[in-house]
Amino acid sequence: MAVTWSKDLETGNAQIDSEHQTLLKAADDLIDACTKGKGREAIGPAVDFLVSYTKTHFTHEQGLQLKYNFPEYPNHVKWHQTYVADMEALAVKIKEQGPTIAMVAEVNMEISKLLTHIKTMDVRLAKHIKSASGK
Ligand SMILES: [Fe+2]
Ligand SMILES: [Fe+2]
Secondary structure (H helix, E strand, C coil), rough: CCCCCCCCHHHHHHHHHHHHHHHHHHHHHHHHHCCCCCCCHHHHHHHHHHHHHHHHHHHHHHHHHHHHCCCCCHHHHHHHHHHHHHHHHHHHHHHCCCCHHHHHHHHHHHHHHHHHHHHHHHHHHHHHHHHHCCC
């Protein structure tokens, strides 16, 4: 199943939304590389980009949380850290085992966790930034 950004994922913060779109595109590219039976050479860069962009995005969000004194910062950061650790472990597995059906299922599971995070914790963050900044 393709991963696409949709309106219900919108947080209302332009930077966060645009980074989420890039993130989902990276996830979709990885699923695509796995399901189209591309070799490990294609999957390695796709998985590396997804992991590195996930970290970049989380770092930006955490910077915004500090800047705007977001009260949920500790929990939000904890969630990000756990997610990055899970993604790093999954990246190692994908590189070792190649694009098996089980791997694709695991990637999909991680993506659905991320979508839930966006719709709940990130939406609350965007609301907070909006009220704190008046933007
Ligand atoms: Fe996010
Ligand atoms: Fe987040």
